Amino acid sequence: MNNLLESAIELVKSLPESEQEKIALLMIDNLQVSENNNTELNDWDKLSQVLDECQIETGITDLAEQHDHYIHGTPKRAN
Structure with a gap:
């Protein structure tokens, strides 16, 4: 794991659980969108x-x- 990702994870861990959940949902949505965008449009x-x-x-x-x-x-x- 690279340093930037480790730093981001530590920042997220310091947030309240409700904010952590929001960030996790955003990340999942973005990953799913980028997977769907792999097809040529x-x-x-x-x-x-x-x-x-x-x-x-x-x-x-x-x-x-x-x-x-x-x-x-x-x-x-x-x-």
Whole structure:
């Protein structure tokens, strides 16, 4: 085991158990994603994967249509 990994393990051991569990889940998820990424993806599939990973659920149903209202505070446009 290399020194960086040993240092990381020691830091994780010093955290509360709930935080250790969160880190373990993140590591497992990342390892599974990297295993799944070993297959060759075309550029569109890569873009789709990035978009899926970055999307945020806002609960705002008209965000794209009324983005000026939400970003700049302008009045909402009539549909």
